[in-house]
Structure formats: C-alpha cells, structure tokens
Amino acid sequence: MLLIRKLKMSDYIIAFVILIAVFLCLVPFLFILSQSLSSNRAIISQSVTVYPIDFNIEAYKVVFADDGMLYSLFYSVVLTVGFVLLALITTILAAYPLTKKRLRGRGFFLLLMLFTMYFSGGLIPDYLNVKNLHLLNTPWALVLPGLVSVYYMIIMKSFFQSLPDSLEEAAHLDGCNDLQILLKIVLPLSKPALATMSLLYAVFRWNYFQDALFYVTNEKYYTIQLKLYNVINISQDFVGESAIVNLPSEALKAAAIVFGTIPILLVYPWLQKYFVSGIMIGAVKG
Amino acid sequence: MKADVLVRTDWNRKSRRITRHTIRRMLAHWQLYVILLPPLLYVIIFHYIPMYGIQLAFKQFQAMSGIGGSPWVGFKHFDQFFNSPSSWRIIRNTVGISLYSLAAGFAFPILLAVALNEVRGRFFKKTVQMVTYAPYFISTVVLVGMLMQILDPRIGVINQFITLFGGDPVNLMGKAAYFKSIYVWTTIWQGTGYSAVIYLAALSGVSKDLQEACVIDGASKLRRIWHVDLPAIRPTIVILLVLSFGNVMNVGYEMIFLMQNSLNLTTSEIISTYVYKVGLVNANFSFSTAIGLFNSVINLILLVAANYAAKKFTDSSLW
Structure with missing residues (x-):
C-alpha cells in the first residue's frame, strides 16, 4: 500500500513534524559530543558546531584518569x-x-x-x-x-x-x-x-x-x-x-x-x- | 423504648460477631499482614514521622530542645513570609513558570503522537520513538550542563549564530527576562517524547471502523485526524490537563536550582528553591518549614480540586 499510494500534502506535514522532532532531540547531543572531541582552542574560537574540530580524545583521557x-x-x-x-x-x-x-x-x-x-x-x-x-x-x-x-x-x-x-x-x-x-x-x-x-x-x-x-x-x-x-x-x-x-x-x-x-x-x-x-x-x- | 433497646442489643451482638469474624479472618491470613509490615514501617518512618515535624512551622526551633520542646510562636513565620517583599515575587515566579509550561507545552506531545500514529513502517516508528524519548532519560545535572554549554556567551552554539548574523553575544543564562522561557522550552524538549507515549496509547484505541468510514466518505488524512482521532482521545487530553492544573504550585526543584545564578534570581527563585536556601543553607528551620507547609497545603487543595473537576468532566480520576 505504501508503495503505490501517491504522497499527499498531509503526508508531507506528518513527515515534517516527525523530522523536526527527531532533529531537535538529536542536535543538542551532537553539540556536546563534538565539543568533547574538539580542542579547547577550536571551541573558544567558536568554530565547533555539530562536528568535532581538531579531533582528539584528550578530554576523555583526563576524565577517565580522574x-x-x-x-x-x-x-x-x-x-x-x-x-x-x-x-x-x-x-x-x-x-x-x-x-x-x-x-x-x-x-x-x-x-x-x-x-x-x-x-x-x-x-x-x-x-x-x-x-x-x-x-x-x-x-x-x-x-x-x-x-x-x-x-x-x-x-x-x-x-x-x-x-x-x-x-x-x-x-x-x-x-x-x-x-x-x-x-x-x-x-x-x-x-x-x-x-x-x-x-x-x-x-x-x-x-x-x-x-x-x-x-x-x-x-x-x-x-x-x-x-x-x-x-x-x-x-x-x-x-x-x-x-x-x-x-x-x-x-x-x-x-x-x-x-x-x-x-x-x-x-x-x-x-x-x-x-x-x-x-x-x-x-x-x- | 423497649424495642429500641432490643434493637440496640441485637446490633451490639451483631457487631461483636462481626469483630470476632474479622479477627478470625485476619488471623487466617496473618501472612499477608507480615508481608505488608516492612512497607508499612517504611511509610510510617519515612513519611508519617516527618509529618510530626510540621509543628515546627508554628514553633521557634531550638536545636537543644528538639522538635517537641521548642517554644510555640503561632503564625509568626507565616506573617514574616507574607509580609516580606520577596514572598509574592516567589509565589508569582512559581505559578508563572507552571502556567507557562502548561500553556506552551501541552500541545506538542499530542502533535507528536498524532504524527507518529500515522507512521506505518514499524522499524521507522520505533526508531523515531527511541530518539524522541531519549532526552527524558538524561539526568537534570547533565541536562543543565548541556544547556549551559549551548547557551554560553563565549562558546555556545546559539551565540555563534547570533554573532554570525552580526549580533552581539548575549549571556542568556544571566538575563532574568529569559529565564522562564529557557526553563520552559528545555522541559518541553525533555518531556515531549515521553508524554507522547500516553497519547499514542490512547490513539491506538481509536475505532478502526470509524476511521475507515471516514476514509470511504472521502475525508483527507488531516480531516480524519481532526474529526475522528482527536475527539477520540479528548478524555485523555482533558484529564492530563486538569491534573496538571493540580500541580501548578509543584514546580520541579532540581532543574531550577541548577539553572539559578545571582543574575537571574529575580525571576528564577521559586518556593522550593527558597525553602532549601532558607532552611538548609541558612539553617532557619522553622521559617523554611512554614513556607514548605504553605506550599504543601496549597498543592493538596489544588490537587483535590483538580481531581474533583476531572471526575466531573471525564469520569476518570486519580482516586
């Protein structure tokens, strides 16, 4: 049924609502994750968003060594x-x-x-x-x-x-x-x-x-x-x-x-x- | 007169018989009482004995004399609280945050549930659900930690956008005017997926016949949702709404406490955080107990009223 039915306006609205919800739920986690994997310099220069910059795991090493x-x-x-x-x-x-x-x-x-x-x-x-x-x-x-x-x-x-x-x-x-x-x-x-x-x-x-x-x-x-x-x-x-x-x-x-x-x-x-x-x-x- | 006496003795005999019967029945099932004993002791020790301490609200606590021995002072602490300039601000903050949450938050779970209910692929539906209620399971400490990283004026993503479009960085957590909105939208972010589960359960009970009839009559999907699905879950919506009115004075302590700083305190101080600061930080036990008692009593009244309303409107209630 899913295959043959033509997509209607309502389907787009529903898909939109769901995608927005999923996006909003995931994005904050991504911010934090990429910050934790970036260098401190990159973070302070405000270049880190949803992916790490200067990828490194130093911060985790410090946390796990504590x-x-x-x-x-x-x-x-x-x-x-x-x-x-x-x-x-x-x-x-x-x-x-x-x-x-x-x-x-x-x-x-x-x-x-x-x-x-x-x-x-x-x-x-x-x-x-x-x-x-x-x-x-x-x-x-x-x-x-x-x-x-x-x-x-x-x-x-x-x-x-x-x-x-x-x-x-x-x-x-x-x-x-x-x-x-x-x-x-x-x-x-x-x-x-x-x-x-x-x-x-x-x-x-x-x-x-x-x-x-x-x-x-x-x-x-x-x-x-x-x-x-x-x-x-x-x-x-x-x-x-x-x-x-x-x-x-x-x-x-x-x-x-x-x-x-x-x-x-x-x-x-x-x-x-x-x-x-x-x-x-x-x-x-x- | 004589008949009356007769009836009464008859009644006495009957009640005695019932008592004896009761005791015999209780003895026959003594094990059930033994099983119930530990939780009963728990409730008494950790919930009812503390209630003895409520009298502190009307006393001046002295550590040496304990709860029972401290002198009575009547309504002094209540007077002091209601005559202090901060009291009304604190109450207003508490109620304001609650009503704001209620007004802003209550539609989103319904929207998400209705949309999810239309999704046909099982795997996709499961994945979406898994993602949307993930925020519910992270701790408040972690949540506020994330929030502070994201809103930070130097490194936060929000301020990156603001500066990208030529604005000046704003210390969002330090502006009293933004506090309520930040709190409310964060709780919406955290709770929407979770709350949607209840509506989703209600939606799964909507009559398939009715939906099919609607489709045969040529209704579009949106019309069907509006005229069949939503009316079908109206009782659920009403009861959840009414009960959240019962909790208006009951704002979560943890998150607000964690989000507070000296800059936003004028809008972020609520009753429960105030009770903590006055009581445990400044060790003003009696005053703190009085405010706590005021809050508990109002809570109880609101809840009973909300429950009564729920019963009246929907036939379902908490008790």
Missing part, C-alpha cells in the same frame, strides 16, 4: 544496584497484599500509602528525620527515604491484579500459603513487570540529585550526579563578563557531561523496550 570521577561512578553503580534491590522487594511486599480482597483494612492501608504521594512533611521535617535516624552522610540517606515510589507500587499492583485468580486458587488448594504463592507463583509470572520496575527505579536513582545535595557533605559518598555538578558548575556566575582562562576547559566539561550519560546509554535499549509497557500499565489504572 580517580574521584571513577570512584563516584563506581559508587553510584553500587548504590543504584543496592537501591533497586531493596526498592523492588519493598514495592512487591506492598503491592501484593494490597491486591487481596481477603486482606482486611486493605482500603485503609492503600489510603495510607496514597496520601504520602500528595502530602509530605516538607524539606526540613524530612531532613530532621534523616538526621535523627543518624543517616546523614551515609549511603543509607540516599537509599531509605525514597525507597518506595507509591506510583510504581500502584503500577506493580495493577500488574498483579491482571494475573488470573485461578492460578492462585489452585495453589491454595494444593496447600500453599500466602508467602509461598507470592514466591512460587506470582513472582515468576511477573518477570516483565519486575524488569520494568527495576529499570524505572534504576534510572530514578541514577539521575536523582537533590537528596545527595541535601543529605551528603562527605565527598566519599558523592554520587556521580553531585560530582558532575561540581565539575560543570564551577562558578557559572563568572561566565560572561570576563572570560577567565583557568576555568576547567570547555572540552573537559563536555566530556564530563558525556561521561555521565554513558551508563544510561548502555542500558537504554532495554530501558526503552520496557518503559513503554511500564507507562501503559500505569496509564490503564493510574
């Missing part, structure tokens, strides 16, 4: 993996019982969780709570307070609800208790949903920046985002009036930005495969 940077990267990976595991377990433990009609007080428990989505103590009460629990300046401050996203919990719950009841009833008749049903029947059937959840949580943890800003002052526990923030953001107030020469080189900044996106790019193929299904489950029963 122990602090690599340490933060490694630390963030460990932190993210740990967070995802704990968050996933807690989310499942919340979502599963809440799908069961036989759980008395189900409505109340659900309300208790939902309410936290719409109202919170605010920054200072949260901060004091973390402080009173002696979590400040520990990795736990970046794991525990944001452990369960109620929104993701509801997505998980909708998924559990979509599983057929008969499976569970059969397991019940065979003498399985609730915990066994969860571990042996429900979880093996939920692998796609678990994959989606893990990715959503991983991206959240990897990209989240403000809790590190609030709760961590010890450089040992800097996440990669906080580290990048320090590299990129060296006094942007000065930029402009006087072009100070000894600011970190522009190529270096660009390379640091690319460096910070590499892990996301590595998981992106899986990410984008599962994330649409994640939104769909959420959208059905938002």
Whole structure:
C-alpha cells in the first residue's frame, strides 16, 4: 500500500513534524559530543558546531584518569544496584497484599500509602528525620527515604491484579500459603513487570540529585550526579563578563557531561523496550 | 423504648460477631499482614514521622530542645513570609513558570503522537520513538550542563549564530527576562517524547471502523485526524490537563536550582528553591518549614480540586 499510494500534502506535514522532532532531540547531543572531541582552542574560537574540530580524545583521557570521577561512578553503580534491590522487594511486599480482597483494612492501608504521594512533611521535617535516624552522610540517606515510589507500587499492583485468580486458587488448594504463592507463583509470572520496575527505579536513582545535595557533605559518598555538578558548575556566575582562562576547559566539561550519560546509554535499549509497557500499565489504572 | 433497646442489643451482638469474624479472618491470613509490615514501617518512618515535624512551622526551633520542646510562636513565620517583599515575587515566579509550561507545552506531545500514529513502517516508528524519548532519560545535572554549554556567551552554539548574523553575544543564562522561557522550552524538549507515549496509547484505541468510514466518505488524512482521532482521545487530553492544573504550585526543584545564578534570581527563585536556601543553607528551620507547609497545603487543595473537576468532566480520576 505504501508503495503505490501517491504522497499527499498531509503526508508531507506528518513527515515534517516527525523530522523536526527527531532533529531537535538529536542536535543538542551532537553539540556536546563534538565539543568533547574538539580542542579547547577550536571551541573558544567558536568554530565547533555539530562536528568535532581538531579531533582528539584528550578530554576523555583526563576524565577517565580522574580517580574521584571513577570512584563516584563506581559508587553510584553500587548504590543504584543496592537501591533497586531493596526498592523492588519493598514495592512487591506492598503491592501484593494490597491486591487481596481477603486482606482486611486493605482500603485503609492503600489510603495510607496514597496520601504520602500528595502530602509530605516538607524539606526540613524530612531532613530532621534523616538526621535523627543518624543517616546523614551515609549511603543509607540516599537509599531509605525514597525507597518506595507509591506510583510504581500502584503500577506493580495493577500488574498483579491482571494475573488470573485461578492460578492462585489452585495453589491454595494444593496447600500453599500466602508467602509461598507470592514466591512460587506470582513472582515468576511477573518477570516483565519486575524488569520494568527495576529499570524505572534504576534510572530514578541514577539521575536523582537533590537528596545527595541535601543529605551528603562527605565527598566519599558523592554520587556521580553531585560530582558532575561540581565539575560543570564551577562558578557559572563568572561566565560572561570576563572570560577567565583557568576555568576547567570547555572540552573537559563536555566530556564530563558525556561521561555521565554513558551508563544510561548502555542500558537504554532495554530501558526503552520496557518503559513503554511500564507507562501503559500505569496509564490503564493510574 | 423497649424495642429500641432490643434493637440496640441485637446490633451490639451483631457487631461483636462481626469483630470476632474479622479477627478470625485476619488471623487466617496473618501472612499477608507480615508481608505488608516492612512497607508499612517504611511509610510510617519515612513519611508519617516527618509529618510530626510540621509543628515546627508554628514553633521557634531550638536545636537543644528538639522538635517537641521548642517554644510555640503561632503564625509568626507565616506573617514574616507574607509580609516580606520577596514572598509574592516567589509565589508569582512559581505559578508563572507552571502556567507557562502548561500553556506552551501541552500541545506538542499530542502533535507528536498524532504524527507518529500515522507512521506505518514499524522499524521507522520505533526508531523515531527511541530518539524522541531519549532526552527524558538524561539526568537534570547533565541536562543543565548541556544547556549551559549551548547557551554560553563565549562558546555556545546559539551565540555563534547570533554573532554570525552580526549580533552581539548575549549571556542568556544571566538575563532574568529569559529565564522562564529557557526553563520552559528545555522541559518541553525533555518531556515531549515521553508524554507522547500516553497519547499514542490512547490513539491506538481509536475505532478502526470509524476511521475507515471516514476514509470511504472521502475525508483527507488531516480531516480524519481532526474529526475522528482527536475527539477520540479528548478524555485523555482533558484529564492530563486538569491534573496538571493540580500541580501548578509543584514546580520541579532540581532543574531550577541548577539553572539559578545571582543574575537571574529575580525571576528564577521559586518556593522550593527558597525553602532549601532558607532552611538548609541558612539553617532557619522553622521559617523554611512554614513556607514548605504553605506550599504543601496549597498543592493538596489544588490537587483535590483538580481531581474533583476531572471526575466531573471525564469520569476518570486519580482516586
């Protein structure tokens, strides 16, 4: 059909919209990539646009030779993996019982969780709570307070609800208790949903920046985002009036930005495969 | 009178029976409660216990006496906030940025989704989707880093164009007047592909019969989109729009904070960044809690109102 049909005005409009969107999404990445691969001189002489000039990888060498940077990267990976595991377990433990009609007080428990989505103590009460629990300046401050996203919990719950009841009833008749049903029947059937959840949580943890800003002052526990923030953001107030020469080189900044996106790019193929299904489950029963 | 007593005892007996029944049922499914216990503890420790700290908004926090022991001061902090010249500017910035985002941003995802829905090649469609929601996955720190490189007065691409056409380089991030636009269009850049997914899902549910009937009647593609596709996803559009009104006072903290500098602060200071600076940077805990509480309460009211409206207009709602 596509081959024989004559192209009409509307087809051009649609193609135009799509091409513009794709172009706009890609171009900023190209700018940064080409800056990171250019010489500092070329960047300052304003000749770098969408392709590198004086191609070199010096900036990357500097970034990868920076122990602090690599340490933060490694630390963030460990932190993210740990967070995802704990968050996933807690989310499942919340979502599963809440799908069961036989759980008395189900409505109340659900309300208790939902309410936290719409109202919170605010920054200072949260901060004091973390402080009173002696979590400040520990990795736990970046794991525990944001452990369960109620929104993701509801997505998980909708998924559990979509599983057929008969499976569970059969397991019940065979003498399985609730915990066994969860571990042996429900979880093996939920692998796609678990994959989606893990990715959503991983991206959240990897990209989240403000809790590190609030709760961590010890450089040992800097996440990669906080580290990048320090590299990129060296006094942007000065930029402009006087072009100070000894600011970190522009190529270096660009390379640091690319460096910070590499892990996301590595998981992106899986990410984008599962994330649409994640939104769909959420959208059905938002 | 006697009948009344009788009825009441009968009711008592019944309620007792129900209670006993409930307890027996709860015991039979004790494992479900054990499973629920860890997340419940989490919610209580990290969400409900902090709410105890809200009282700080009406107290003068003293580190030595803790939250409970600090003296009450009533509405002093609220008075102080609303009587300060900056308060209205901050509120206006917050609401202004929100409404601007809403007005400028809400049509693009629909446009992209409608266009994508017309694409037939599977591979091409997948590729376009993959590219358009890539920006959603980069972190705010990286995003603002990119933004600053691109807008930089010395090396930024935008200024290269300006000078190419004979203009003088402009420090875009340092001009208070540009802040809102830069923020809003950056978030549109980042979020359009992501938001389009929801509309795309709604579009895939549009009746094929209706579309074919339209084509047989000789409607062009654009007319079909206008008269069939868009009306079909109207409920989705309305609910998303209404709910974003509920979030008007809820502007993302991270990105604005990262984009702020001393030159654009008059237009870039919003409630959440102010709460951070007053509270954690200047350690004025009580004042900060009060402003935070003000924001949370308004948020909650707006959200409840928006939800009520969504229910009324579309039959669907958050709860």
